[in-house]
Amino acid sequence: MRTLRLLLGDQLSDQATSLSDIAPGDMVLLAEVMEEATYVPHHKQKLVMVFAAMRRFASRLADRGVAVRYVGLDDPANTHSLAGEVLRALSEGGFDRVVVTEPGEWRLVRAFERLAVQAAVPVEVRPDTRFICPRPVFEAWADGRRELRMEFFYREMRRRTGLLMDGDQPVGGRWNFDAENRKRLPKGMRPPKRLRIVPGPVVQAVVRLVEQRFAGNFGDLDGFDWATSHDEAEALLAHFLDDILPGFGDWQDAMKGGEPYLWHARISAALNIGLLDALDICRRAEAAYRAGRAPLNAVEGFIRQILGWREFVRGVYWLKGEDYLAGNALGADRRLPWFYWSGETEMACVRDAVGTTRRHAYAHHIQRLMVTGNLAMLLGVHPDEVNLWYMSVYADAFEWVEAPNTHGMAIFADGGVVGSKPYAASGAYINRMSDYCAACAYDVRLKRGEGACPFNVLYWDFLIRNAPRLDANPRLAMPYRAVHAMRSDHDAIREEAEALRAALGAVVRQPQGGR
Ligand code: DLZ
Ligand code: SF4
Numbered sequence: 001m002r003t004l005r006l007l008l009g010d011q012l013s014d015q016a017t018s019l020s021d022i023a024p025g026d027m028v029l030l031a032e033v034m035e036e037a038t039y040v041p042h043h044k045q046k047l048v049m050v051f052a053a054m055r056r057f058a059s060r061l062a063d064r065g066v067a068v069r070y071v072g073l074d075d076p077a078n079t080h081s082l083a084g085e086v087l088r089a090l091s092e093g094g095f096d097r098v099v100v101t102e103p104g105e106w107r108l109v110r111a112f113e114r115l116a117v118q119a120a121v122p123v124e125v126r127p128d129t130r131f132i133c134p135r136p137v138f139e140a141w142a143d144g145r146r147e148l149r150m151e152f153f154y155r156e157m158r159r160r161t162g163l164l165m166d167g168d169q170p171v172g173g174r175w176n177f178d179a180e181n182r183k184r185l186p187k188g189m190r191p192p193k194r195l196r197i198v199p200g201p202v203v204q205a206v207v208r209l210v211e212q213r214f215a216g217n218f219g220d221l222d223g224f225d226w227a228t229s230h231d232e233a234e235a236l237l238a239h240f241l242d243d244i245l246p247g248f249g250d251w252q253d254a255m256k257g258g259e260p261y262l263w264h265a266r267i268s269a270a271l272n273i274g275l276l277d278a279l280d281i282c283r284r285a286e287a288a289y290r291a292g293r294a295p296l297n298a299v300e301g302f303i304r305q306i307l308g309w310r311e312f313v314r315g316v317y318w319l320k321g322e323d324y325l326a327g328n329a330l331g332a333d334r335r336l337p338w339f340y341w342s343g344e345t346e347m348a349c350v351r352d353a354v355g356t357t358r359r360h361a362y363a364h365h366i367q368r369l370m371v372t373g374n375l376a377m378l379l380g381v382h383p384d385e386v387n388l389w390y391m392s393v394y395a396d397a398f399e400w401v402e403a404p405n406t407h408g409m410a411i412f413a414d415g416g417v418v419g420s421k422p423y424a425a426s427g428a429y430i431n432r433m434s435d436y437c438a439a440c441a442y443d444v445r446l447k448r449g450e451g452a453c454p455f456n457v458l459y460w461d462f463l464i465r466n467a468p469r470l471d472a473n474p475r476l477a478m479p480y481r482a483v484h485a486m487r488s489d490h491d492a493i494r495e496e497a498e499a500l501r502a503a504l505g506a507v508v509r510q511p512q513g514g515r
Pocket of ligand 2: 346347348349350426427428430431436437438440441442443444453454455
């Protein structure tokens with residue numbers, strides 16, 4: 001039995017199930033293909049990271065004596081699809097079956113189903129065991145529940161893994177220490193210095209390739225310092241656990257102009273492409289707490305992101321099926337303003353979030369949720385445009401994780417599958433959690449009129465406009481009391497918001513197909 005083992009660009013792990021029973025005579029296929037490089041217009045750094053990590057992982061396998069078939073983007077025979085490359089390898093003969101680990105999005109699930117029909121040998125798709133919660137376990141947990149709530153799932157996962165547990169009780173007597181994790185940065189407080197990963201020859205070669213072939217894509221390449229090997233990812237993780245984790249909890253939701261990383265781990269991209277292991281990360285964070293090197297609010301908050309949130313969104317993505325992204329619960333119908341790409345806006349918070357995104361293919365969760373996501377939702381931007389942007393611009397974006405986070409959590413287009421309420425906020429929230437407003441052309445204290453922070457009037461307009469859908473939500477009872485108390489202002493607010501939407505370029509979208 002000679003097996004062709006297809007390994008995707010986000011499956012670069014020795015634990016990949018497609019490699020588990022590798023035998024002499026087998027071959028591992030990795031292929032750089034235009035179909036994957038263009039299904040969304042990826043940030044240049046994301047392209048470099050994926051291609052460089054694929055090349056380095058292929059070398060690592062080859063060094064260990066594994067036969068590798070590596071198809072480069074510039075290979076003249078390249079068919080430019082993953083299925084095409086499998087068929088081409090099969091046509092060159094000698095394989096009895098194809099094995100692949102399940103991909104991270106429905107588009108490729110369907111492509112591999114078609115491949116199985118076309119191929120002359122069996123195509124076996126195996127579960128992706130790099131996640132802590134197997135899909136059947138999530139499905140069983142979700143079965144019969146009226147609502148899927150991360151917090152309850154997370155507790156199950158704590159019990160299942162024993163992470164941060166004292167017997168059957170949560171360490172510290174509480175499951176969740178989030179109430180302690182919403183601090184503003186004290187004035188003058190400097191975030192820790194970050195480890196910089198110096199690009200080696202493989203990265204440099206791929207940078208040249210991407211500059212040449214994807215010159216028009218979004219993003220700078222100058223500051224590229226993503227991990228593209230297991231050793232680099234390990235260095236990033238160790239640096240985080242040793243030097244940064246202790247402050248992660250307190251300032252998890254804080255934002256500061258010109259500071260993209262603050263106390264965030266910046267390991268999501270390496271984790272999502274297979275260079276790190278989720279359970280190992282959680283266990284090592286727990287060990288830091290048990291050894292007294294990091295406080296519980298930091299460690300619990302960090303573990304919850306991986307063991308709770310990350311596993312939960314992945315479960316939701318597969319559970320809800322491929323129609324999940326077709327939902328548009330709030331009837332959003334606007335274009336994404338151009339400044340999401342150019343960064344040219346007077347809104348200091350948005351300018352910083354987009355600038356960081358362009359320079360680093362990264363922004364942290366509060367920038368994504370409460371600045372760019374919140375604004376897109378308040379403006380009523382169509383979910384297809386918002387999803388396309390998030391999928392494109394972040395190095396860690398793969399559909400299983402992007403879709404529930406953006407479509408569900410950030411813009412509530414799923415009507416409440418992921419979150420129990422829309423995360424809509426006025427400028428007051430951004431002002432409380434950042435130093436942006438002091439340096440902004442707009443005045444966050446002005447609710448309306450010339451020079452007022454756009455988030456303010458858009459926030460009230462959002463609530464008024466969506467009252468038929470959201471008024472009955474108990475978690476929005478407080479803001480809706482205020483909405484009802486200002487009934488005489490509703491028309492003026494709606495008019496002003498509409499003018500603002502037009503001025504910002506959030507114009508009504510012409511109907512078009514999906515992505
Ligand atoms: C993101 C990406 C890119 C840019 N290029 C490739 C590629 O050329 N070959 C490949 O195997 N994988 C690539 N990937 C990752 C895939 O798009 C990813 O596996 C799917 O989106 C499923 O998560
Ligand atoms: Fe953002 Fe409004 Fe603050 Fe300006 S005033 S930084 S637009 S929240």
